[in-house]
Amino acid sequence: MNRPAHLLPFLCLGLLALPPAAHAQGLSSDELLANLRTTAESLVDASFLLTGVLIDPGGTEFPLEIDVQFVPAASAASAYIIQPAALADNIIVLDGDVVKNYTFLTNQVTLFDTSDPDAFGALFGQDPNGDAFELTLDLSTLFEGYQATVQDYRPTPPGNAYLLRFDNLDEGADLAHVEAEIVADAWYPYSLTFFQADGSMLARLVFENFIADQGLDPSEVTFLPADAEIIDARR
Numbered sequence: 001m002n003r004p005a006h007l008l009p010f011l012c013l014g015l016l017a018l019p020p021a022a023h024a025q026g027l028s029s030d031e032l033l034a035n036l037r038t039t040a041e042s043l044v045d046a047s048f049l050l051t052g053v054l055i056d057p058g059g060t061e062f063p064l065e066i067d068v069q070f071v072p073a074a075s076a077a078s079a080y081i082i083q084p085a086a087l088a089d090n091i092i093v094l095d096g097d098v099v100k101n102y103t104f105l106t107n108q109v110t111l112f113d114t115s116d117p118d119a120f121g122a123l124f125g126q127d128p129n130g131d132a133f134e135l136t137l138d139l140s141t142l143f144e145g146y147q148a149t150v151q152d153y154r155p156t157p158p159g160n161a162y163l164l165r166f167d168n169l170d171e172g173a174d175l176a177h178v179e180a181e182i183v184a185d186a187w188y189p190y191s192l193t194f195f196q197a198d199g200s201m202l203a204r205l206v207f208e209n210f211i212a213d214q215g216l217d218p219s220e221v222t223f224l225p226a227d228a229e230i231i232d233a234r235r
Helices: 020-024 029-042
Strands: 046-055 061-071 076-083 091-095 098-103 108-113 146-156 159-168 177-183 189-195 201-212 229-232
Touching: 029 146, 029 159, 146 177
Parallel strands: 108 229
Antiparallel strands: 046 061, 046 201, 061 076, 076 091, 091 098, 098 108, 146 159, 159 177, 177 189, 189 201
């Protein structure tokens, strides 16, 4: 899976007279991605509950529930794992150029460089070229090398959303395409669904309770238990 956001909607005077759905549905994939990029670049901080499902090669489904907070400018983020149950109460923290992987059962923190493929464990993929992890909700960055097309415009819990399909231009890749629901006017992804070439689903991620620019403190976002044993995997 590729490495797994405000708001300057672009409107002109003529569009203001149209119903919201009418002007929203007129946007192209390039315009959608430009709005997402603008939102991502101006984002101060955000939090959300990441839910969904991961499917292993044998077809076993693992429920996903992770409490996420991040402050892009400070390269600060935390992912508190609620599900899968086997990883419950573990925390993955991004603190500058270091990833801190906290294991609840052993009360240990393992330190990795952001470019280390093992830094985010089994839950998240890493750039195959070993580039450092980039904290962003800009889908054009996340899915660089994919062809984007608009598929639909439909209701979702947070509001009307575009369905944008990203097709992998590398035909031999395990990940063939991704479907993204993008909340219109708020310009953040509500869901990402990943598919193999045979059409089978690899994972579905849903960004619930998305809140932007609430004044998160980077030091609180990256907080871990002070008595945890530190294991430095960078040495």
